[in-house]
Amino acid sequence: MPKHPTRREFVVTSTSTLAAIAAIPVLSPSLRRDLARRDAAIIARPFDLHQVRLLPGPFRDDLEVNRRYLMGLDPDRLLHSFRVTAGLPSTAEPYYGWEAPDNELRGHFVGHYLSGCALMAAQTGDDAVKARGDLIVAELAKCQQADGYLSAFPSELIDRLKARRGVWAPFYTYHKIFAGMLDSYTLSSNAQALDVATKMAGWTRDWVQPVDDTQMQLILRTEFGGMGESLNNLAAITSNMSWIDVSRRFDHEHILTPLAEGRDELTHVHANTTIPKIIAAARRYEITGDQRSHDIADYFWREVTGKRCFVTGGTSSGESWKNPVGQLAGELAPDTEESCPTYNMLKLTRHIFGWTADARAADYYERALFNGMLGTQHPADGEKIYYTPMASGYWRMFGTPDHGFWCCHGTGVESHSKFGDSIYFHDDDGIWVNQFIASEVNWGEKGVRLVQETAFPAKDTTRLIVHVARPTQVALRIRVPYWLGGGASITVNGGRNLTIAGLRSSYLTIDRAWHNGDHVDVALPMKxxxxxxxxxxxxxxxxxxxxxxxxxxxxxxxxxxxxxxxxxxxxxxxxxxxxxxxxxxxxxxxxxxxxxxxxxxxxxxxxxxxxxxxxxxxxxxxxxxxxxxxxxxxxx
Ligand SMILES: [Zn+2]
Incomplete structure (x- = not known):
């Protein structure tokens, strides 16, 4: 069950925060099934991306490189294969690599591109990026068939799955476009995108409906991305539970059953094919309260972050978990740490933190974000990485302008558009400050704007400044990380310095009525x-x-x-x-x-x-x- 962490916690003033959290009721099964209470399982809610802005620092620099990269791509070249498939004219030169007209994954990057533009528009408020995303949505809508099918390749490729004929990963590709449309709706307020996505889901429902469970489980051996996650998301967006039933058809029991029973059978399993199946379970739990889905995601997250990750927070070698659990020394190779699994583990961690408010999840997020994600984009031109070699003597290798468009290129344009998405979380009473990244969060419902001024990690301090129209009671919960090299110290409004020793992977909470301009200085010594x-x-x-x-x-x-x-x-x-x-x-x-x-x-x-x-x-x-x-x- 979700619960507030019972690990050591230091509360500077009152304990009302903990009391409030402890009072969250355990939901009855019927309530859990109630979509109106679909987020009740969530203790710590992430802020919408548009509520968070990055301030100058390495993450904003990286984001700006990606913004230029996104705007530098040519919409007509991106759309070429969609138009050709739909029988519409296109004279544009296509992009190549995995977007080439003869590549079975063509179109996947365009879905990521939609998500990237939607995330970037929400993260920065940039109207030009939003307009670019809206343009792609509108042009793709013209390519959608009457039955809802939308892809840069004919549906014959997906039909090959039923016959078990060779094909790369058609549902994986379909999902990227589906998810891009949903992101365009939720992050960028594009109503047309929801209409397109709903029709795409309808085509999927009609495709899987006649397939029996045995055949479907065979089909699910072929990588299908986050189909389950997006169908769950559509259910939440539309309050239409029938999409949950469609998402269940994408429950790959060969992977899920051992995890539900607490068995790690991940050895030799392809990492990035697997993690989205777990994210789908995580989202299912949040929407329906299904305990099995919770247990799958919870067990998987602990196994992978605790036993199958490198020091960077990245995972996989040759795209798989090659060795038995806990045996990583033999996995160092030039093709370690595919970037997509890091993207997906960060997504999964965001869910896990929401249910637990456990600082260890935020610790992992920091590890993977600072070491496994920042640095996967070349600062000169925004090209993205595929593998990050953990073997010594190699180097980071990036794509080239016309010939990349790999899976990691796609997840990369998303990751480098949303650095603000897990810095802060909140409940009704307060804010968790999880990451030390120069930024501000505008909590409109509460009338609080929190500004974080920091040069972290170049300096080991951060300052939190509270802006309020009137004195407001808010609990500020500041993460005390696992790596702390001495006592954390804290000062409110320049007053007495309080040093707290022996507190790691926990939160330091200051619960008080804040006045405008109040500020907290925190020092987190590194070693x-x-x-x-x-x-x-x-x-x-x-x-x-x-x-x-x-x-x-x-x-x-x-x-x-x-x-x-x-x-x-x-x-x-x-x-x-x-x-x-x-x-x-x-x-x-x-x-x-x-x-x-x-x-x-x-x-x-x-x-x-x-x-x-x-x-x-x-x-x-x-x-x-x-x-x-x-x-x-x-x-x-
Ligand atoms: Zn990849």
Whole structure:
């Protein structure tokens, strides 16, 4: 059952917040089924994206690069294959890569593009981005068939699933467009998009209706993205429970049953095919109160974040979980950490936090956001990454302008449009401040605007400023992260400094009547620490506070890749692209500070006492260079 965390918590003033949360009633089954109370399972509600604005800092810089990237794409080129499929004229040159006219996933990126524009418009209030999204919706609506089908390829590709004939992932692609339409409605107020999405869902309902359960389970072996999630979302948007019934047809029991029974049978399973099935369960729980769906999502999240993730919060090697649970040391490779699973784990974590208000979920979110997501877009041109190699001696590889459009390119344009989406959550009484990102949230219902001024993580402090028209009682719950290197300290309105020791993965709550201009200063000391592989304690990554540090090993061979783009760092196979060998670290002691020293600049360090010094920098800002994240550390 959802519950407020029972872990240690420090409340600066009154305990009314905890009392209020504890008083949330357990819902009866009938109430749970009541769509009118569909969000009752949620303790901590995320703010709508349009209520949050980013202030200057690395996340806003990254967002701006993506905004330019989105607006730089040509709508007619994006729409080409849709128009051709619908029998409409198109003289535009198509895009290539996975959007090429002969690629079975063509059109998938356009769905992500719709979501990206909707997210970006909500995140920034940019009318030009909204207009771009609206244009794509309107043009795609002209391509929708009378029976609701809308795709850049003929429905024959989806029909191949029934005959079990070879096809890549047609429902995966269909879902992207479906989700893009729903996002355009919910985030960008485009009513036409909901009409298109509802018709697309109707076509899906008619397609699955004659398929018996046995055949459907066979069909579900082929990747189908977030069909279940989007159908659940449509049910919530329209208050029409029949869409839940359609979503159930996409419950892949081969994956879900073991998870419901608390068994990790994820080894050899494709990560990014799987996570959306779990997000669908999470959304189902929120809408219907179905306990089995809750248990599936809860167990899966704990298994993957606790036992199957690298130090960055990313997961998968060769796109799958290759080894038995907890065995990660053997998974380091050039094709680790496909970016889509990180995108999807962040989405799932947002749900998990909503049910639990558990700081450990926000801790994971920070880990994956700062280390696994920031840095997956090239700052020069907005190109996106596919894999993030965890093997040493490789480098980040990005797409090329006309020839990428991979899955991760698609999830990338979404991720880099919505950095404000999980900084703050709220209930009726207060706000959770989960991430330390320069931003502000406008809580209109409460008449509170909270501004967070921070240079985090370059500095280990943040200031929260409350803007209210009249004194207002609000509980500010500030996350105290797992990585804290000393006592957290807090000052209200420049008064007495209060230092709290021994509090990690928890919340520091200040519940009081705030006056306009009141401010809180929080210091969260960082320190160097290591993150060791669970199955090999001598294989260690170095962290400073929340940041993974990477060793700079020299420039990458070349940025200008061949065409088509290189899918892995070894794509062209030439000797120059081979990794370079990284020597083991000879450590004088178990204390990381015996071999890692400050380098004289904020967040920069160096490995000392070895054959040569190696510069260590935040992994999320290391581009165009070979690197190492994990080090073999031996005691000298
Ligand atoms: Zn991907």
């Amino acid at each position: 160097l620490h290591v993150h060791a592989m669970p199955d090999d304690p001598t294989l260690q990554a170095v962290m400073y506070g929340p940041l993974v540090l990477a060793g700079k090993l020299g420039p990458e061979p070349t940025r200008a890749g061949p065409t088509p783009p290189r899918m892995t760092p070894d794509f062209d196979g030439s000797p120059v692209t081979k990794p370079i060998t990284v020597a083991a670290i000879n450590a004088p002691s178990d204390d990381v500070t015996s071999w890692v020293k400050p380098a004289g600049k904020p967040l920069e360090f160096k490995i000392v006492g070895q054959e040569r010094e190696i510069a260590l920098v935040p992994f999320n800002r290391l581009f165009d260079a070979r690197y190492a994240v994990y080090w073999k550390v031996t005691r000298g």
